Amino acid sequence: MTLKEKILEASRELFNTEGVKKVTVRDICNQLKISPGSFSYHFPDKDKKEKIVTSLYKMMLGEIMELVAAIPRDDASVIYFLESHKQLFIVQKKYKFFYLNLFDILNSHAEIKAIYLQNIQMERQMAKQLLELYVQKGVLKAGIEARQFERLVNVGQMLNNSWAIDAELHPQRTGKEQFIYYMNICCGLLEPYLTEPSLAEYQAYFEALEAQPMNY
Amino acid sequence: MTLKEKILEASRELFNTEGVKKVTVRDICNQLKISPGSFSYHFPDKDKKEKIVTSLYKMMLGEIMELVAAIPRDDASVIYFLESHKQLFIVQKKYKFFYLNLFDILNSHAEIKAIYLQNIQMERQMAKQLLELYVQKGVLKAGIEARQFERLVNVGQMLNNSWAIDAELHPQRTGKEQFIYYMNICCGLLEPYLTEPSLAEYQAYFEALEAQPMNY
Known part of the structure; x- marks a missing residue:
């Protein structure tokens, strides 16, 4: 699984349990133990969460x-x-x-x-x-x-x-x-x-x- | 219609058009042209919006x-x-x-x-x-x-x-x-x-x- 796939997978699971609104990019990084930099490399846009959804x-x-x-x-x-x-x-x-x-x-x-x-x-x-x-x-x-x-x-x-x-x-x-x-x-x-x-x-x-x- | 009823009515209409989350107590006051004080007289609690809903x-x-x-x-x-x-x-x-x-x-x-x-x-x-x-x-x-x-x-x-x-x-x-x-x-x-x-x-x-x- 690529890191991008892992980000999507972790986001999906967090959205399912916490709801889309509550989950932040930081939560997703914490879940995967990655830096915001690695995250931004895969989702460089401003509206990261919107792109993930x-x-x-x-x-x-x-x-x-x-x-x-x-x-x-x-x-x-x-x-x-x-x-x-x-x-x-x-x-x-x-x-x-x-x-x-x-x-x-x-x-x-x-x-x-x-x-x-x-x-x-x-x-x-x-x-x-x-x-x-x-x-x-x-x-x-x-x-x-x-x-x-x-x-x-x-x-x-x-x-x-x-x-x-x-x-x-x-x-x-x-x-x-x-x-x-x-x-x-x-x-x-x-x-x-x-x-x-x-x-x-x-x-x-x-x-x-x-x-x-x-x-x- | 009492002011309390007017507040509920205006809230209902704002919630219907804007969604509950977007509407603030200020919006409801503006809509009715009343002061936050008048509002609080009828809804004295901390969670005013929750009480209205x-x-x-x-x-x-x-x-x-x-x-x-x-x-x-x-x-x-x-x-x-x-x-x-x-x-x-x-x-x-x-x-x-x-x-x-x-x-x-x-x-x-x-x-x-x-x-x-x-x-x-x-x-x-x-x-x-x-x-x-x-x-x-x-x-x-x-x-x-x-x-x-x-x-x-x-x-x-x-x-x-x-x-x-x-x-x-x-x-x-x-x-x-x-x-x-x-x-x-x-x-x-x-x-x-x-x-x-x-x-x-x-x-x-x-x-x-x-x-x-x-x-x-």
Whole structure:
């Protein structure tokens, strides 16, 4: 790991535990036992913290895309949808500081806001296409109205962006229990629309999750 | 309106537009053209802003409870559910600063956090009872599993707590359009579970909303 990577990693962990606002460049240096000079060599700009937050945001998006792209795309099964959410949840938790203060971070980082708004448009398009395909392939019931699709996609996105705050407010759920709870909350939106065979796949997936050991 | 009420009102509006963190006691005094002395007479404590935020939170809960209590409770109709959400949305928008920085506000105001956590438990209980009654009365389809209820109630609460941020990130939707959009997002959760007559009531309610003039 290069020093630049170590700085980003330490910043991410400090942001997650202390919140972006409280963490100073000095805190990050102390954590890594490096001098402010070494730090500035890697982040020479004036707005060092802003640059780090923006780099971390881009890293997060990159990780999500990479992990989701690696899932075998089987359009005739709900498993792709579930596996995508699983990867999304794992990465979102890793960068949870971003979601805990979404509104403030977007409003104080113009570059992140621009990418974020573009990204949620793209996600929405992709989600809509997947759901339409799922109707064609018999994963979802036929006859779901266009406005229902629209609502499902938008609700799903709102839940993806807000589950991290809900998780912090309910510290009694931790680890795998927390993970399965929010997978259920978000993916469960599809449940009433699944056809019988897909519902069976869906339930088997969650039973397998329950049975697996998992670090989360 | 007493001066104390005016201070709370001006604070609420400044918090909504500028964010709680940016607003100082001086800003509130300037807005009302009053002296720091008059201000301190009404808020003598050291943590003036904290006291104001806490007072506003209690006012908001009081307004929600009062408005919801005034809705005729008809357990054989989905209208009570829709009207309750309508009032909730109106009050939440009025105090939107609270939801835009929910995580920070709860973590920096111990009294608010305690009330908030108690309140969401109570809301959850009430929502679960209402849904169970709705099954008995034929508003909702029979045979919905307990874990589905649980999920509906929890998802509904997450959406209620996070729609304000989503609204800020999508400034193209304003006024009545914004209101109906989020009513749809949150109340639409029930749609797949409504019986035929209730679905007709539900749709008629939204058609009436569309047709009504509304300041929002």
